[in-house]
Amino acid sequence: MPPRPDLLAAPDSATATAVALSGVRHEYRSGGRRILALDGIDLRLAAGESLAVVGPSGCGKSTLLRMIAGFLRPSHGEIRVGGEPVTGPGPDRGVVFQQPRLFPWLSVRGNVAYGLREAGWARSRRRERVEQLLELVGLGDVGGLRPYELSGGMQQRAAIARALAPDPAILLLDEPFAALDALTRERLQEELRGIWLRTGKTLVLVTHSVDEAALLGSRVVVLSPRPGTVVLDESSALPRVEQARETPEFGALRTRILQAVRGE
Numbered sequence: 580m581p582p583r584p585d586l587l588a589a590p591d592s593a594t595a596t597a598v599a600l601s602g603v604r605h606e607y608r609s610g611g612r613r614i615l616a617l618d619g620i621d622l623r624l625a626a627g628e629s630l631a632v633v634g635p636s637g638c639g640k641s642t643l644l645r646m647i648a649g650f651l652r653p654s655h656g657e658i659r660v661g662g663e664p665v666t667g668p669g670p671d672r673g674v675v676f677q678q679p680r681l682f683p684w685l686s687v688r689g690n691v692a693y694g695l696r697e698a699g700w701a702r703s704r705r706r707e708r709v710e711q712l713l714e715l716v717g718l719g720d721v722g723g724l725r726p727y728e729l730s731g732g733m734q735q736r737a738a739i740a741r742a743l744a745p746d747p748a749i750l751l752l753d754e755p756f757a758a759l760d761a762l763t764r765e766r767l768q769e770e771l772r773g774i775w776l777r778t779g780k781t782l783v784l785v786t787h788s789v790d791e792a793a794l795l796g797s798r799v800v801v802l803s804p805r806p807g808t809v810v811l812d813e814s815s816a817l818p819r820v821e822q823a824r825e826t827p828e829f830g831a832l833r834t835r836i837l838q839a840v841r842g843e
Protein backbone atom coordinates (compact mmCIF):
# COMPACT_ATOMS: atom_id res chain seq x y z
CA MET A 580 0.00 0.00 0.00
CA PRO A 581 1.49 3.45 -0.83
CA PRO A 582 2.06 5.96 1.98
CA ARG A 583 -1.02 7.96 2.98
CA PRO A 584 0.14 11.56 3.49
CA ASP A 585 -2.98 12.33 5.50
CA LEU A 586 -1.99 9.71 8.07
CA LEU A 587 1.61 10.79 8.44
CA ALA A 588 2.88 12.23 11.70
CA ALA A 589 4.51 15.58 11.23
CA PRO A 590 7.58 15.81 13.47
CA ASP A 591 9.54 19.09 13.31
CA SER A 592 12.42 17.23 11.76
CA ALA A 593 13.50 13.65 11.27
CA THR A 594 15.66 13.85 14.37
CA ALA A 595 13.32 15.81 16.66
CA THR A 596 13.13 14.33 20.15
CA ALA A 597 9.68 12.85 20.60
CA VAL A 598 10.08 11.52 24.14
CA ALA A 599 12.75 12.37 26.69
CA LEU A 600 13.07 10.74 30.09
CA SER A 601 15.64 12.24 32.43
CA GLY A 602 16.61 10.61 35.73
CA VAL A 603 13.20 8.97 35.99
CA ARG A 604 12.41 6.94 39.08
CA HIS A 605 9.09 5.60 40.25
CA GLU A 606 8.21 4.29 43.64
CA TYR A 607 4.78 2.89 44.49
CA ARG A 608 3.49 3.17 48.03
CA SER A 609 0.95 0.59 48.96
CA GLY A 610 -0.17 -0.61 52.39
CA GLY A 611 2.78 1.08 54.10
CA ARG A 612 5.22 -0.64 51.71
CA ARG A 613 7.40 1.12 49.19
CA ILE A 614 8.05 -0.60 45.91
CA LEU A 615 10.77 0.91 43.79
CA ALA A 616 9.63 0.00 40.27
CA LEU A 617 12.07 1.99 38.12
CA ASP A 618 15.24 3.91 38.76
CA GLY A 619 17.67 6.11 36.86
CA ILE A 620 15.94 5.93 33.49
CA ASP A 621 17.48 8.27 30.92
CA LEU A 622 16.13 7.81 27.40
CA ARG A 623 15.78 10.05 24.40
CA LEU A 624 13.57 8.80 21.64
CA ALA A 625 13.68 10.48 18.24
CA ALA A 626 10.47 11.17 16.34
CA GLY A 627 9.59 8.23 14.13
CA GLU A 628 11.52 5.68 16.20
CA SER A 629 9.89 2.49 17.34
CA LEU A 630 11.03 1.71 20.86
CA ALA A 631 10.51 -1.83 22.11
CA VAL A 632 10.85 -2.18 25.88
CA VAL A 633 11.40 -5.71 27.08
CA GLY A 634 12.27 -7.17 30.44
CA PRO A 635 11.27 -9.70 33.09
CA SER A 636 7.86 -9.59 34.71
CA GLY A 637 7.54 -6.78 37.24
CA CYS A 638 10.58 -4.80 36.03
CA GLY A 639 8.51 -1.67 35.50
CA LYS A 640 7.71 -1.77 31.77
CA SER A 641 4.06 -0.82 32.20
CA THR A 642 5.02 1.78 34.78
CA LEU A 643 7.31 3.39 32.20
CA LEU A 644 4.58 3.39 29.56
CA ARG A 645 1.94 4.73 31.96
CA MET A 646 4.25 7.60 32.90
CA ILE A 647 4.81 8.53 29.25
CA ALA A 648 1.04 8.29 28.72
CA GLY A 649 0.59 10.69 31.65
CA PHE A 650 -1.51 8.31 33.78
CA LEU A 651 1.20 8.27 36.43
CA ARG A 652 3.71 10.91 37.59
CA PRO A 653 7.35 9.92 38.17
CA SER A 654 8.48 10.13 41.79
CA HIS A 655 11.69 11.77 40.56
CA GLY A 656 12.98 13.02 37.23
CA GLU A 657 11.18 14.42 34.26
CA ILE A 658 9.39 13.20 31.16
CA ARG A 659 8.96 15.42 28.13
CA VAL A 660 6.92 14.69 25.05
CA GLY A 661 7.51 16.91 22.04
CA GLY A 662 9.62 19.15 24.29
CA GLU A 663 6.82 19.73 26.84
CA PRO A 664 6.76 18.24 30.35
CA VAL A 665 4.10 15.55 30.68
CA THR A 666 1.45 16.60 33.19
CA GLY A 667 -1.31 14.17 32.17
CA PRO A 668 -2.74 12.28 29.20
CA GLY A 669 -3.01 14.22 25.95
CA PRO A 670 -4.13 13.90 22.32
CA ASP A 671 -0.49 13.69 21.22
CA ARG A 672 -0.35 10.15 22.72
CA GLY A 673 -2.61 7.26 21.76
CA VAL A 674 -2.64 4.22 24.03
CA VAL A 675 -3.37 0.56 23.22
CA PHE A 676 -3.70 -1.88 26.13
CA GLN A 677 -3.47 -5.67 26.34
CA GLN A 678 -7.27 -5.87 26.31
CA PRO A 679 -8.96 -3.93 23.50
CA ARG A 680 -11.34 -2.11 25.91
CA LEU A 681 -13.79 -1.29 23.12
CA PHE A 682 -17.19 0.19 23.94
CA PRO A 683 -19.52 -2.81 23.51
CA TRP A 684 -22.57 -0.68 22.68
CA LEU A 685 -20.86 1.00 19.71
CA SER A 686 -20.02 -0.42 16.30
CA VAL A 687 -16.39 -0.71 15.24
CA ARG A 688 -16.85 2.51 13.30
CA GLY A 689 -18.42 4.16 16.36
CA ASN A 690 -15.52 3.07 18.53
CA VAL A 691 -12.95 4.49 16.14
CA ALA A 692 -14.96 7.71 15.75
CA TYR A 693 -15.53 8.16 19.47
CA GLY A 694 -12.51 10.34 20.25
CA LEU A 695 -13.05 12.40 17.11
CA ARG A 696 -16.62 13.12 18.09
CA GLU A 697 -15.45 14.18 21.56
CA ALA A 698 -12.81 16.41 19.94
CA GLY A 699 -15.51 18.09 17.87
CA TRP A 700 -14.59 16.81 14.41
CA ALA A 701 -17.29 17.55 11.84
CA ARG A 702 -19.28 14.49 10.74
CA SER A 703 -17.97 14.35 7.15
CA ARG A 704 -14.34 14.70 8.21
CA ARG A 705 -14.88 12.14 10.93
CA ARG A 706 -16.42 9.67 8.52
CA GLU A 707 -13.55 10.03 6.06
CA ARG A 708 -10.94 9.62 8.77
CA VAL A 709 -12.62 6.54 10.23
CA GLU A 710 -12.82 4.82 6.84
CA GLN A 711 -9.11 5.53 6.20
CA LEU A 712 -8.20 4.06 9.57
CA LEU A 713 -10.36 0.98 9.13
CA GLU A 714 -8.61 0.37 5.81
CA LEU A 715 -5.22 0.93 7.44
CA VAL A 716 -5.84 -1.77 10.06
CA GLY A 717 -7.58 -4.15 7.65
CA LEU A 718 -11.11 -3.73 9.01
CA GLY A 719 -12.60 -1.96 5.98
CA ASP A 720 -15.41 -4.52 5.68
CA VAL A 721 -16.55 -4.79 9.28
CA GLY A 722 -17.04 -1.19 10.41
CA GLY A 723 -20.73 -1.85 11.10
CA LEU A 724 -20.18 -4.82 13.42
CA ARG A 725 -20.18 -4.70 17.21
CA PRO A 726 -17.01 -5.67 19.13
CA TYR A 727 -18.52 -9.00 20.30
CA GLU A 728 -18.90 -10.01 16.64
CA LEU A 729 -15.15 -9.69 16.07
CA SER A 730 -12.27 -12.05 16.82
CA GLY A 731 -9.73 -11.00 19.46
CA GLY A 732 -7.26 -9.97 16.74
CA MET A 733 -9.87 -7.87 14.97
CA GLN A 734 -10.83 -6.21 18.25
CA GLN A 735 -7.21 -5.32 18.85
CA ARG A 736 -6.94 -3.86 15.35
CA ALA A 737 -10.00 -1.74 16.11
CA ALA A 738 -8.32 -0.59 19.33
CA ILE A 739 -5.24 0.42 17.33
CA ALA A 740 -7.41 2.34 14.85
CA ARG A 741 -9.18 4.08 17.74
CA ALA A 742 -5.85 5.09 19.29
CA LEU A 743 -4.63 6.43 15.93
CA ALA A 744 -7.83 8.35 15.20
CA PRO A 745 -6.89 11.78 16.60
CA ASP A 746 -3.55 11.46 14.75
CA PRO A 747 -1.32 11.30 17.85
CA ALA A 748 2.39 11.73 17.17
CA ILE A 749 3.09 8.86 19.55
CA LEU A 750 1.46 5.46 19.86
CA LEU A 751 1.98 3.70 23.19
CA LEU A 752 1.26 -0.04 23.27
CA ASP A 753 1.28 -2.13 26.44
CA GLU A 754 1.55 -5.85 25.57
CA PRO A 755 -1.01 -5.33 22.79
CA PHE A 756 -0.83 -8.88 21.44
CA ALA A 757 -0.23 -10.85 24.65
CA ALA A 758 -3.81 -12.13 24.84
CA LEU A 759 -3.86 -13.40 21.24
CA ASP A 760 -3.05 -16.84 19.85
CA ALA A 761 0.41 -17.28 18.32
CA LEU A 762 -0.67 -17.05 14.66
CA THR A 763 -2.82 -13.97 15.14
CA ARG A 764 -0.07 -12.44 17.16
CA GLU A 765 2.45 -12.92 14.35
CA ARG A 766 0.03 -11.48 11.83
CA LEU A 767 -0.65 -8.41 13.97
CA GLN A 768 3.06 -7.89 14.62
CA GLU A 769 3.53 -7.73 10.87
CA GLU A 770 0.59 -5.34 10.54
CA LEU A 771 1.88 -3.06 13.28
CA ARG A 772 5.23 -2.99 11.49
CA GLY A 773 3.40 -1.94 8.31
CA ILE A 774 1.44 0.74 10.15
CA TRP A 775 4.65 2.11 11.63
CA LEU A 776 6.35 2.16 8.22
CA ARG A 777 3.37 3.80 6.52
CA THR A 778 2.49 6.40 9.14
CA GLY A 779 5.94 7.34 10.49
CA LYS A 780 4.50 7.45 14.03
CA THR A 781 6.72 7.24 17.06
CA LEU A 782 5.97 3.94 18.79
CA VAL A 783 6.64 2.74 22.30
CA LEU A 784 5.89 -0.95 22.61
CA VAL A 785 6.07 -2.80 25.92
CA THR A 786 6.42 -6.53 25.50
CA HIS A 787 7.46 -9.76 27.23
CA SER A 788 8.31 -11.22 23.87
CA VAL A 789 11.93 -11.16 22.78
CA ASP A 790 10.88 -11.94 19.17
CA GLU A 791 8.37 -9.10 19.14
CA ALA A 792 10.97 -6.66 20.45
CA ALA A 793 13.54 -7.79 17.86
CA LEU A 794 11.03 -7.55 15.00
CA LEU A 795 9.37 -4.28 15.87
CA GLY A 796 11.97 -2.17 17.67
CA SER A 797 14.08 0.25 15.65
CA ARG A 798 15.41 0.71 19.16
CA VAL A 799 15.37 -2.07 21.73
CA VAL A 800 15.69 -1.37 25.42
CA VAL A 801 15.98 -4.15 27.99
CA LEU A 802 15.21 -3.41 31.63
CA SER A 803 16.75 -5.27 34.58
CA PRO A 804 14.59 -6.96 37.23
CA ARG A 805 12.96 -4.49 39.61
CA PRO A 806 13.93 -1.76 40.09
CA GLY A 807 14.08 -1.53 36.31
CA THR A 808 17.20 0.11 34.94
CA VAL A 809 18.36 0.07 31.32
CA VAL A 810 20.74 -2.86 30.74
CA LEU A 811 20.64 -2.90 26.92
CA ASP A 812 19.89 -0.07 24.50
CA GLU A 813 20.38 -0.91 20.84
CA SER A 814 19.31 0.54 17.52
CA SER A 815 18.18 -1.92 14.89
CA ALA A 816 17.32 -1.86 11.20
CA LEU A 817 15.23 -5.04 11.42
CA PRO A 818 11.74 -3.47 11.47
CA ARG A 819 12.51 -2.07 8.02
CA VAL A 820 13.57 -5.47 6.66
CA GLU A 821 11.11 -7.81 4.91
CA GLN A 822 11.09 -11.37 6.30
CA ALA A 823 13.35 -10.18 9.11
CA ARG A 824 12.78 -13.41 11.06
CA GLU A 825 14.73 -15.29 8.41
CA THR A 826 17.86 -13.13 8.73
CA PRO A 827 20.97 -13.92 10.81
CA GLU A 828 20.72 -10.40 12.29
CA PHE A 829 17.37 -11.35 13.84
CA GLY A 830 18.88 -14.42 15.52
CA ALA A 831 21.86 -12.42 16.77
CA LEU A 832 19.74 -9.59 18.19
CA ARG A 833 17.37 -12.09 19.77
CA THR A 834 20.33 -13.72 21.54
CA ARG A 835 21.64 -10.37 22.81
CA ILE A 836 18.19 -9.43 24.13
CA LEU A 837 17.76 -12.81 25.83
CA GLN A 838 21.18 -12.56 27.46
CA ALA A 839 20.36 -9.07 28.72
CA VAL A 840 16.97 -10.22 30.07
CA ARG A 841 18.69 -13.13 31.87
CA GLY A 842 21.34 -10.79 33.24
CA GLU A 843 24.18 -12.58 31.44
Ligand SMILES: Nc1ncnc2c1ncn2[C@@H]1O[C@H](COP(=O)(O)OP(=O)(O)OP(=O)(O)O)[C@@H](O)[C@H]1O
Nearest residue numbers: 607609614616635636637638639640641642643805
Ligand atom coordinates in the same frame (compact mmCIF):
# COMPACT_ATOMS: atom_id res chain seq x y z
N1 LIG B 1 -0.44 0.32 41.60
C1 LIG B 1 0.60 -0.32 42.13
N2 LIG B 1 0.81 -0.33 43.46
C2 LIG B 1 1.87 -0.97 43.99
N3 LIG B 1 2.80 -1.61 43.28
C3 LIG B 1 2.63 -1.64 41.96
C4 LIG B 1 1.54 -1.00 41.31
N4 LIG B 1 1.65 -1.21 39.97
C5 LIG B 1 2.77 -1.93 39.81
N5 LIG B 1 3.37 -2.20 40.99
C6 LIG B 1 4.61 -2.94 41.20
O1 LIG B 1 5.66 -2.26 40.49
C7 LIG B 1 6.51 -3.19 39.85
C8 LIG B 1 6.53 -2.88 38.36
O2 LIG B 1 5.23 -3.14 37.82
P1 LIG B 1 4.93 -3.03 36.26
O3 LIG B 1 3.52 -3.43 36.06
O4 LIG B 1 5.37 -1.72 35.76
O5 LIG B 1 5.92 -4.15 35.70
P2 LIG B 1 5.92 -4.87 34.28
O6 LIG B 1 7.35 -5.01 33.90
O7 LIG B 1 5.02 -4.19 33.34
O8 LIG B 1 5.32 -6.30 34.67
P3 LIG B 1 4.61 -7.39 33.76
O9 LIG B 1 5.60 -7.72 32.68
O10 LIG B 1 4.39 -8.55 34.70
O11 LIG B 1 3.35 -6.79 33.25
C9 LIG B 1 5.96 -4.58 40.19
O12 LIG B 1 6.69 -5.08 41.26
C10 LIG B 1 4.53 -4.31 40.58
O13 LIG B 1 4.08 -5.26 41.52
